[in-house]
Amino acid sequence: MAKTSASAEGRAGALALILLAACNARPPQPEQAQAQEQAQAQAQAPARESVEVPSRARVDVHVHLVGEVVDDLLATLDRNGIAQAVVLASPHLDPDHPPSSRDDPFADWRAANDRLLRQTADHRDRLLPFVTVEPAEVEIAELGAWLERGACGVKLYLGHRSLRRRPLDDARHDAVFAELERRGVPVLLHVNSFRYEAELDALLAAHPKLELVCAHLCGSRTDLDRLERILRAHPTLRVDTSHGGGQPGIDGFTNIEGERARLRALIAAEPGRFLFGSDVVTTIAAGNMDATRHEWDRQIAANVGLLELERFEFWRGGEGVGAAVMGEYRGLALEPAVLDAVMGDNARSWLAGCGED
Numbered sequence: 001m002a003k004t005s006a007s008a009e010g011r012a013g014a015l016a017l018i019l020l021a022a023c024n025a026r027p028p029q030p031e032q033a034q035a036q037e038q039a040q041a042q043a044q045a046p047a048r049e050s051v052e053v054p055s056r057a058r059v060d061v062h063v064h065l066v067g068e069v070v071d072d073l074l075a076t077l078d079r080n081g082i083a084q085a086v087v088l089a090s091p092h093l094d095p096d097h098p099p100s101s102r103d104d105p106f107a108d109w110r111a112a113n114d115r116l117l118r119q120t121a122d123h124r125d126r127l128l129p130f131v132t133v134e135p136a137e138v139e140i141a142e143l144g145a146w147l148e149r150g151a152c153g154v155k156l157y158l159g160h161r162s163l164r165r166r167p168l169d170d171a172r173h174d175a176v177f178a179e180l181e182r183r184g185v186p187v188l189l190h191v192n193s194f195r196y197e198a199e200l201d202a203l204l205a206a207h208p209k210l211e212l213v214c215a216h217l218c219g220s221r222t223d224l225d226r227l228e229r230i231l232r233a234h235p236t237l238r239v240d241t242s243h244g245g246g247q248p249g250i251d252g253f254t255n256i257e258g259e260r261a262r263l264r265a266l267i268a269a270e271p272g273r274f275l276f277g278s279d280v281v282t283t284i285a286a287g288n289m290d291a292t293r294h295e296w297d298r299q300i301a302a303n304v305g306l307l308e309l310e311r312f313e314f315w316r317g318g319e320g321v322g323a324a325v326m327g328e329y330r331g332l333a334l335e336p337a338v339l340d341a342v343m344g345d346n347a348r349s350w351l352a353g354c355g356e357d
């Protein structure tokens with residue numbers, strides 16, 4: 001269905017090398033340039049019939065902010081027509097602040113929260129900070145203090161296989177989930193639902209009013225049976241549509257392409273339950289800011305394209321271990337009214353309490 005274009009990148013080398021080579025060799029991707037041109041044209045001319053690039057205010061609910069790159073991130077959002085982004089404290093992803101404990105990549109989560117609140121302080125109209133917590137360690141008063149300092153929500157990584165210390169529904173997490181539920185705090189949760197679906201069920205049974213969004217189609221991008229089962233079991237649960245870079249993105253986009261009609265129907269049936277996200281991590285590739293910007297753009301454009309367009313570009317699995325080339329995927333091309341919800345309105349309603357006292 002989708003063709004693989006053997007473009008200038010060639011097939012040699014590991015994905016990381018290809019990423020850099022591609023970034024240096026290629027102009028900005030066509031969808032994005034086209035989107036900007038169309039947005040400008042729409043601003044000047046009467047409404048057109050084309051709905052391919054709607055001029056809606058997108059909200060990206062899944063960006064990992066690491067490094068001192070706020071200005072670059074804001075410019076990236078501008079280039080991609082994104083009005084606001086949820087930015088996540090990411091202690092385990094920050095090359096500028098490696099963990100103080102070798103055994104625990106999450107050890108310095110409090111310092112990561114402090115950095116995030118400082119970095120976003122002057123940009124809270126566009127960058128909505130989500131702090132993170134170790135829920136068995138955090139004091140309730142401490143959680144409240146972060147919210148009062150401007151944290152919009154909380155990102156939890158405890159359903160991530162490599163960051164997991166105990167089950168999601170462990171009794172030591174109960175006080176924090178009860179408080180998040182009581183206050184209606186937006187929570188973005190990473191769950192490996194292949195492994196921990198039963199724990200998610202138990203957590204949501206105990207805390208049914210959590211304002212929870214479960215990342216990456218609730219960890220079910222490659223198993224829509226599981227996604228359907230989870231959505232059916234938890235009628236108020238929402239999911240984000242983000243696909244990270246590299247192999248997880250390739251795996252998810254490839255599977256969804258094969259089950260396009262099914263996911264399209266699932267979203268169309270309940271558009272209020274799906275929120276656009278890109279899962280961009282704002283690390284700088286090998287010190288090369290141009291290459292970095294290009295890769296951030298590529299990932300955002302692919303995640304937008306998945307929902308808005310008939311076709312979009314991203315890496316596809318190449319021949320040989322670690323090889324990938326740029327190729328085309330079939331997008332979902334959701335209907336305009338569905339896109340209004342998924343690209344922004346759902347996020348705005350989920351985040352409506354942010355910025356208030």
Ligand SMILES: [Zn+2]
Nearest residue numbers: 062064215279
């Ligand atoms: Zn993420």
